[in-house]
Amino acid sequence: MSDTIKAIRGMNDILPLDTPHWQHLERVVAGTLGAYGYDEVRLPLLERTELFSRSIGEVTDIVEKEMYTFSDRSGDSLTLRPEGTAGCVRAAIQNALVRGQQRLWYQGPMFRYERPQKGRYRQFHQIGAEVFGLTGPDVDAELILMTARMWRELGLGGLTLELNSLGSPEARRCYREELVTYMEAHEEQLDEDSRRRLIANPLRILDSKNPAMAELIAAAPRLLDHLDDESREHFDGLCARLDAAGVAYRLNPLLVRGLDYYSRTVFEWTSTELGAQGTVCAGGRYDGLVEQLGGRPVPAVGFAMGLERLVVLMRQAGTEPTHHIPHAYLVMVGEGVGVQGVALAEQWRDAVPGLRLTVHCGGGSFKSQLKKADASGARVALVMGEDELARREVAFKDLRGGAPQESVAVAAVAKRLRRLVTEGMTHPEVTEVSA
Numbered sequence: 001m002s003d004t005i006k007a008i009r010g011m012n013d014i015l016p017l018d019t020p021h022w023q024h025l026e027r028v029v030a031g032t033l034g035a036y037g038y039d040e041v042r043l044p045l046l047e048r049t050e051l052f053s054r055s056i057g058e059v060t061d062i063v064e065k066e067m068y069t070f071s072d073r074s075g076d077s078l079t080l081r082p083e084g085t086a087g088c089v090r091a092a093i094q095n096a097l098v099r100g101q102q103r104l105w106y107q108g109p110m111f112r113y114e115r116p117q118k119g120r121y122r123q124f125h126q127i128g129a130e131v132f133g134l135t136g137p138d139v140d141a142e143l144i145l146m147t148a149r150m151w152r153e154l155g156l157g158g159l160t161l162e163l164n165s166l167g168s169p170e171a172r173r174c175y176r177e178e179l180v181t182y183m184e185a186h187e188e189q190l191d192e193d194s195r196r197r198l199i200a201n202p203l204r205i206l207d208s209k210n211p212a213m214a215e216l217i218a219a220a221p222r223l224l225d226h227l228d229d230e231s232r233e234h235f236d237g238l239c240a241r242l243d244a245a246g247v248a249y250r251l252n253p254l255l256v257r258g259l260d261y262y263s264r265t266v267f268e269w270t271s272t273e274l275g276a277q278g279t280v281c282a283g284g285r286y287d288g289l290v291e292q293l294g295g296r297p298v299p300a301v302g303f304a305m306g307l308e309r310l311v312v313l314m315r316q317a318g319t320e321p322t323h324h325i326p327h328a329y330l331v332m333v334g335e336g337v338g339v340q341g342v343a344l345a346e347q348w349r350d351a352v353p354g355l356r357l358t359v360h361c362g363g364g365s366f367k368s369q370l371k372k373a374d375a376s377g378a379r380v381a382l383v384m385g386e387d388e389l390a391r392r393e394v395a396f397k398d399l400r401g402g403a404p405q406e407s408v409a410v411a412a413v414a415k416r417l418r419r420l421v422t423e424g425m426t427h428p429e430v431t432e433v434s435a
């Protein structure tokens with residue numbers, strides 16, 4: 001075993017026990033995005049390195065130390081996307097989607113060379129949404145209300161919405177000067193990381209998790225107190241909409257985000273159930289980025305959620321998806337039964353929309369096949385032996401409740417299966433279901 005090849009550190013296989021949760025999450029999120037009028041785009045995993053350095057920012061953790069960058073065979077510097085916004089903006093400019101208004105969403109793996117730990121991986125998955133061409137707080141509110149709806153539909157309570165405004169670039173420049181003056185006056189209290197940030201990216205000092213810095217940061221001047229009038233009005237407009245819709249939030253003046261492209265609204269949804277990596281969804285406005293990447297001056301706002309972290313929360317909440325569990329498992333024993341059985345199974349699949357039917361393959365005794373039927377989680381086993389075949393019947397064996405076995409004429413099986421499908425499924429491990 002010593003020379004077997006293992007997956008790369010921080011890059012995980014998502015295995016059959018987990019995929020039902022992923023599929024449920026993806027279905028709910030994609031369904032909600034569609035219902036709000038968002039259209040899906042599918043974007044390349046690789047982009048030119050310059051796209052990320054010009055958008056995320058040269059002096060950010062992502063660009064400085066977390067990107068998977070390499071030269072391709074023609075010597076071009078390419079990078080595995082560390083996030084989706086930059087590629088989405090690039091695609092929108094290139095394909096003239098930034099004319100008028102666009103509501104877009106995407107999903108897929110992202111890559112960051114971070115130190116792997118619980119909830120932090122080197123390949124992780126996001127679903128993100130980006131809106132182009134709308135300046136007002138109405139669309140910021142829409143994005144947040146839409147995510148709140150997703151959490152409700154996923155059965156995730158206990159998430160906190162943190163909000164801040166980074167103001168206009170000019171307001172931020174003034175604030176930055178004031179912050180640097182304050183921090184320089186307390187330079188002896190700064191840790192090494194913050195000293196470095198003081199020169200390169202002072203706002204990021206506010207994001208420090210070092211407890212020794214907490215007091216200094218708490219007493220620092222606040223960006224929210226330095227907003228320009230328009231940004232203040234925008235922020236008030238957003239808060240008013242969230243208040244009216246009954247979505248609670250916490251103002252967090254220290255929320256600055258780790259990517260440079262934001263202006264005005266920034267937000268994060270956080271959980272206390274995930275340890276150090278508690279942010280499950282984050283985003284904000286980035287009105288300057290489209291122009292910065294060569295497009296027209298088009299306002300934009302968006303978010304991305306981390307699917308690994310949401311799946312952990314879904315599992316902790318105890319929601320067990322059932323969409324992958326077969327309704328029925330076909331057990332076949334005897335001469336010629338397999339040949340007939342497989343043809344009947346195809347007919348039932350034609351006749352019963354949504355039917356999840358597993359057909360036993362590989363032979364074996366009646367007992368061993370029934371064991372497999374039970375392990376599959378199916379509600380019923382459809383049992384066919386030589387006797388049943390001769391009588392043109394199938395036995396329905398209830399695997400979850402105590403209903404007695406029942407013989408059903410082949411001609412009536414589709415009708416019975418249709419009932420099984422429309423009755424819906426309850427997770428077999430959670431609740432006992434009677435037939």
Ligand code: HAM
Pocket residue numbers: 082083084085086112114119120121122123124125126128129130258259279280281282283284285301302303304305306307308309
């Ligand atoms: P971000 O905060 O870098 O923002 O990532 C968004 C979410 O992706 C995080 O809140 C977290 O749930 C998840 N995530 C990030 N890094 C990791 C990791 N190493 N392992 C597991 N999950 C992770 C963005 O990416 C922006 N593009 C969001 C955005 C869209 N802003 C505007 N539009």
